[in-house]
Amino acid sequence: MAACSSEGARKETGTPPASGSSVPKTDSSQTAVDTTKKTVSAPVPAKDTTATPDSAAAAPAVVVKDEAASKPGAILPHKRIVAYYGNPLSKRMGILGEIAPDKMLEKLDGEVKAWQAADPATPVQPALHLIFVTAQGAPGKGGMYRLRMSDHLADTVISWAARRNAIVFLDIQIGQSTVEAELPRLEKYLKLPQVHLGIDPEFAMKNGAVPGRKIGTLDAKEINYATAFLNDLAVRYNLPPKILVVHRFTKRMVTNYKNIQLRPNVQFVMHMDGWGDRALKKNTYNTYIKREPVQYTGFKIFYYNDTKKPGSKLYTPKEVLALNPKPLYIQYQ
Known part of the structure; x- marks a missing residue:
């Protein structure tokens, strides 16, 4: 299964945004934004012969007890999140940047309606999932193979989300940096009740590796730093439970998953983040998400890459809802 961000949308056209498109400008230190362009491939998972048949009736939404679920303002499992990523x-990192903001929000509205129709009992929470720290194929000024976006970009996406009462995820691709080094800068946003966190192990590089040349990895202890950071913010600022989304489509992307510490003010989503045809995506979900569950699960749909194979079609909401466990975080790229 292939990388999540390297080919998430149509190939970049290289043309500047049209006048009036409201695409924010970078600050003077930003010279690039695209995550490294080289496609990374992951091994195709073996067929899951031990899994029980998927069915909506046997698809619990939460794998383990969630202490945060009963707290005021908790989103999961009371709502299903449907997010636009990029x-x-x-234009090549996802639907969030591929089309003009108004059209993007209208398209998101359509997906929200489709998911609501597929599961009327579960309200849908729209979301915008912004890649706020992007991995790079060159070291850059700090030598960390990552590029931090400007605050103006976060402010802009948060303002777009407010037009739909949507929540926001700020996603970090740390390159050769660390989770500990990147999170403090995000505190001013994460202390807002509607802003949550995503981490992409695909671009967390160890031992001097360069993003795009191999798939990265994060250990439970690194993830635990993030859950502790979010839990502390929730307590300090009296916030509703925070959500952490961790992307995954190979075994090595997350190590020692049993040691991931759940916190009383954090809701954890392990998100199936690979692209391919429906059989491959289901197999990846069963192999890497279902077999190593943490709390809640997510599922990504790629508008273009999931249909590369002749005859392939996008997963429908009804088909995703038949997975076991039933995903409560849905992301479109």
Whole structure:
């Protein structure tokens, strides 16, 4: 199964945004935005012969007890999140940046309606998922193979989300940096009740590796730093439970998953983040998400890459809802 961000949308056209498109400008230190362009491939998972048949009736939404679920303002499992992913400075990193904001929000409205129709009992919470720190194929000024976006970009996406009462995820691709080094800068946004966090192990590089040349990895202890950071913010600022989304489509992307610490003010989503035809995506979900559950699960749909194979069609909401466990975080790229 292939990388999540390297080919998430149509190929970048290289043309500047049209006048009046509201695409924010970078600050003077930003020279690039696209995550490294080289496609990364992951091994195709073996067929899951031990899994029980998927069915909506046997598909619990939460794998383990969630202490945060009963707290005021908790989103999961009371709502299903449907998110648009990408970066407004790039047309090739996802739907969030591929089309003009008004059209993007209208398209998101359509997906929200489709999911609501597929599961009327579960309200749908719209979301915008911004890649706020992007991995790079060159070291850059700090030598960390990552590029931090401007605050103006976060402010812009948060303002777009407010037009739909949507929540926001700020996603980090740390390159050769660390989770500990990147999170403090995000505190001013994460202390807002509607802003949550995503981490992409695909671009967390160890031992001097370069993003795009191999698939990265994060250990439970690194993820635990993030859950502790979010839990502390929730307590300090009296916030509703925070959500952490961790992307995954191979075994090595997340190590020692049993040691991931759940916190009383954090809701954890392990998100199936690979692209391919429906059989491959289901197999990946069963192999890497279902077999190593943490709390809640997510499922990504790629508008273009999931249909590369002749005859392939996008997963429908009804088909995703038949997975076991039933995903409560849905992301479109």
